[in-house]
Amino acid sequence: MKRTVAKLAWLGMITTASMTFAQPPRDAGPGGRGRGPGGEGGGGVEESVTRLMAFDKNNDGKLSSDEIGDTRLKSLMERADANKDSVVTKEELTQLLNKEAQSRPDGGPGGRGPEGGMGRGGRGGPEGGPGGPGGRGPGDQGPMGMRPGTVLPPFLVEQLKLNDTQKISIAKLQATVDAELAKILTAEQQEQMKQMAQGFRGGREGEGRGPGRPEGDGRGPGRP
Amino acid sequence: MNSRMRLDRRQILRGTGAAGIAFFTTPGLFAEELLRTPSLTEGPFYPDKLPLDQDNDLILIKDSTTPSVGEITHLTGRILTSAGSPVRGATIEIWQCDANQVYINSRDSGSKKDQQDKHFQGFGKFETGSTGEYRFRTIKPVPYPGRPAPHIHVKVKLGGRELLTTQLMIRGHEGNARDGIFGSAGDLVNRELIMGDFLRVKESKIGEYACSFDIVLGRTPDDRQISGK
Numbered sequence: 406m407k408r409t410v411a412k413l414a415w416l417g418m419i420t421t422a423s424m425t426f427a428q429p430p431r432d433a434g435p436g437g438r439g440r441g442p443g444g445e446g447g448g449g450v451e452e453s454v455t456r457l458m459a460f461d462k463n464n465d466g467k468l469s470s471d472e473i474g475d476t477r478l479k480s481l482m483e484r485a486d487a488n489k490d491s492v493v494t495k496e497e498l499t500q501l502l503n504k505e506a507q508s509r510p511d512g513g514p515g516g517r518g519p520e521g522g523m524g525r526g527g528r529g530g531p532e533g534g535p536g537g538p539g540g541r542g543p544g545d546q547g548p549m550g551m552r553p554g555t556v557l558p559p560f561l562v563e564q565l566k567l568n569d570t571q572k573i574s575i576a577k578l579q580a581t582v583d584a585e586l587a588k589i590l591t592a593e594q595q596e597q598m599k600q601m602a603q604g605f606r607g608g609r610e611g612e613g614r615g616p617g618r619p620e621g622d623g624r625g626p627g628r629p
Numbered sequence: 630m631n632s633r634m635r636l637d638r639r640q641i642l643r644g645t646g647a648a649g650i651a652f653f654t655t656p657g658l659f660a661e662e663l664l665r666t667p668s669l670t671e672g673p674f675y676p677d678k679l680p681l682d683q684d685n686d687l688i689l690i691k692d693s694t695t696p697s698v699g700e701i702t703h704l705t706g707r708i709l710t711s712a713g714s715p716v717r718g719a720t721i722e723i724w725q726c727d728a729n730q731v732y733i734n735s736r737d738s739g740s741k742k743d744q745q746d747k748h749f750q751g752f753g754k755f756e757t758g759s760t761g762e763y764r765f766r767t768i769k770p771v772p773y774p775g776r777p778a779p780h781i782h783v784k785v786k787l788g789g790r791e792l793l794t795t796q797l798m799i800r801g802h803e804g805n806a807r808d809g810i811f812g813s814a815g816d817l818v819n820r821e822l823i824m825g826d827f828l829r830v831k832e833s834k835i836g837e838y839a840c841s842f843d844i845v846l847g848r849t850p851d852d853r854q855i856s857g858k
Contacts, residue, residue: 456664477821502817569847629737
């Protein structure tokens with residue numbers, strides 16, 4: 406019985422891992438830095454397009470006003486509708502979002518600014534988002550979030566639209582996992598793992614533990 | 630040592646497995662009709678002492694006849710669940726700095742007494758009815774030192790529980806692109822969700838603005854309770 410539980414658990418872990426591998430690179434654009442809006446904690450153009458195309462209920466590759474009933478997106482849809490035919494195609498959307506993302510060439514000040522708040526304790530993990538794509542080393546396209554023992558990789562947290570309570574719960578669970586894993590492994594093993602992970606990733610930037618959003622209290626001056 | 634190790638590992642596996650299974654069974658992932666309003670930092674200047682007058686007219690304090698400095702704005706909107714149903718009985722609070730860039734928080738106003746507009750209420754609240762609608766009369770927000778994006782802070786509570794803290798910014802304002810908090814809202818879609826159009830009220834002779842800002846709450850443990858009301 407216990408074995409079965411363990412097996413199931415492993416299955417879950419492996420599945421999560423393979424999902425991670427299957428995830429396309431977030432920022433396919435040139436230039437090693439995430440030019441995804443907001444850099445860390447943001448999301449690439451591709452991701453934004455996917456989010457919106459989810460409203461394409463009849464799967465014709467276009468968004469009509471019936472499909473996007475949310476008036477808050479009206480302005481975006483109007484900007485995207487290049488040929489003014491009242492329908493927004495995936496291409497039109499991609500074009501607009503690319504254009505608007507480029508107007509913030511450094512990936513925007515999101516989450517990195519020197520004034521960034523301290524982030525409320527315990528929220529750093531999942532809130533931080535998947536981080537920039539890291540350096541352009543061999544690990545650039547590498548398996549993000551493949552830190553051993555990752556409960557839920559950041560992109561999944563994003564995709565599943567976890568609410569704040571869930572994010573906190575996952576962060577707590579992650580902390581437990583990390584702590585328990587640390588107890589099991591010897592110091593050498595941990596060091597070894599760290600080095601392997603770095604080799605993988607070509608930099609620790611992509612770890613999703615980046616400074617993340619300047620969420621938290623923002624008690625620093627000038628962030629009211 | 631060995632048995633302990635196994636225990637630990639089992640605990641870990643159980644945790645991981647739970648997360649893995651949850652992934653496959655999370656219901657209604659794609660059933661959401663409305664995108665959730667992103668949460669943003671509360672910032673340091675939520676009033677440390679709430680003003681005596683906390684109504685939804687921030688332009689006039691109590692029985693005063695002297696209005697605040699600034700461009701009057703009628704801020705309206707609805708509070709909705711992600712399924713689109715109005716949230717009744719929610720309390721929405723807003724706070725913002727006055728036209729002279731002073732918040733009603735002693736950490737800010739303490740050193741800016743001469744600068745402060747004493748006629749601006751700085752904070753207001755409103756409880757939604759069955760339509761989920763809210764309404765405020767306030768000023769069009771202005772930039773604040775370190776915050777190039779003019780903004781109004783918003784907090785939504787239900788039954789004393791905080792459901793969302795965010796900020797409303799002005800669509801098309803040039804300061805947004807340079808603003809760290811604006812950037813922290815997430816992708817370009819999320820940024821759309823924290824902006825409102827501040828439009829001139831045509832009939833107004835004193836150049837008033839109107840802004841409509843709908844707020845969509847995410848799934849919370851109380852979600853059923855909300856939509857059941």
